[in-house]
Amino acid sequence: MHRPPIVSPRRNWIAAVGTFGQLWDRLAGAYALDALRESEPTELTRPEVAQRFLRRVGDCIRRRTAAFGPGQEFEVTGRGIVGTALRYAGRICHLAAFTMKT
Numbered sequence: 001m002h003r004p005p006i007v008s009p010r011r012n013w014i015a016a017v018g019t020f021g022q023l024w025d026r027l028a029g030a031y032a033l034d035a036l037r038e039s040e041p042t043e044l045t046r047p048e049v050a051q052r053f054l055r056r057v058g059d060c061i062r063r064r065t066a067a068f069g070p071g072q073e074f075e076v077t078g079r080g081i082v083g084t085a086l087r088y089a090g091r092i093c094h095l096a097a098f099t100m101k102t
Helices: 017-037 047-059
Strands: 061-063 072-078 081-088 091-099
Touching (some): 017 081, 017 091, 047 061, 047 081, 047 091
Antiparallel strands (some): 061 072, 081 091
């Protein structure tokens, strides 16, 4: 079954093999976190729900003062959301954002 990219949390589109190699350590950590969180298969998320979530994420992004590698790192925190984002060559190439259970 095909899912639109907006609701496909395990897909990463990275344009160049060299870029992927540079980012692998951070991507692997995000994959591990995702695997630990998911214990059972879940339903597909409706696109409008995913878009609302991404708008909330956009409201919570703050730039970190120091990056740990190539690109610019961002912290996602607030409004019940936590996560990280990485911008490289002017584009968000990785985003990991999760709702916090209270």
